[in-house]
Amino acid sequence: MWNDPVNLMNYVEWVFHSYFAYPREQAHRLMLAVHQDGKAVVATGSREKIEFDVQAMHNYGLWATMQRSEEG
């Protein structure tokens, strides 16, 4: 997940909370990680699941990209 200067912090937190069903504190921490570090890994899983998640994030107006984990 990439940081952007447009999306509001509480919106990003709400997306993580409502879509990934992360608890509020975890959603808040992840939002801050994206905001402060410019990007963060917000979800991992099978290729099919991640493709679905990336599409959902784009639907929410957040910019997510996927990459293959280095361990394979």
Add this chain to the structure above:
Amino acid sequence: MAHPFVFSPFSDGSYLAYLTTGERFYLVQIAGEVIELLGQDHMVAPDQDDAAGEQDPTRGAPEVRVPDLPQLNRVLAGLSGEPFTDVPTDPAVRRLVPDASLDPEVAAEFRKFTDGDIREAKVTRLVNFASALMEATPSRDEDEHVEFAVSRQDAAEVAMALTDIRLVLGDRLELVNDDSTEELHEFLERTAAVEDLAEEDERRYLLGMLFALSGYLQESLVECLLDDGQGVPPAL
């Protein structure tokens, strides 16, 4: 300025904001512009331009964008027309339907299967948002704030529509980092009268006010959603 979203006092499970007729009008207008952007801009990818141009000089200049109404109608109708498979030439559209991978090949493959669905979902949300805004009777009194009610069920979709509006405004306002967003807010605060502004600043002021308004509405609406403990994702 609009009054932000709060819980409805009538315990009917809706959220209420208050907008002037002018604010409503501007929001409908920008929603329409975003819908139009989503219905077009499926030109050839920049890296394919040259090759395509050499092979077929009649392929037209990708710089000229003519609103493609049949394409828009297909998006609106939810019919599967030609899928959008090329990288959008307009950076605002590229932000609405971004690359799914830093690897262009993976991104292109992903776009082939998802781009149309994402555009269609966004268009539907924006159409619903604009329709809801138009439901209220316009007021002759330009300072009168008229109620804008959003049901709990529709709130997520409205918040998402506001994001797409802000993404386009953010691109047009050249908000490339947090500093430029901060600068815009300072500019809006120190501008007392729009009449005194130079033409370019006037545009920045109007788009900026709309950016601030949509952010204000979105932030308060999302606050309501978070306080309501809504954890159900909207359907894709």
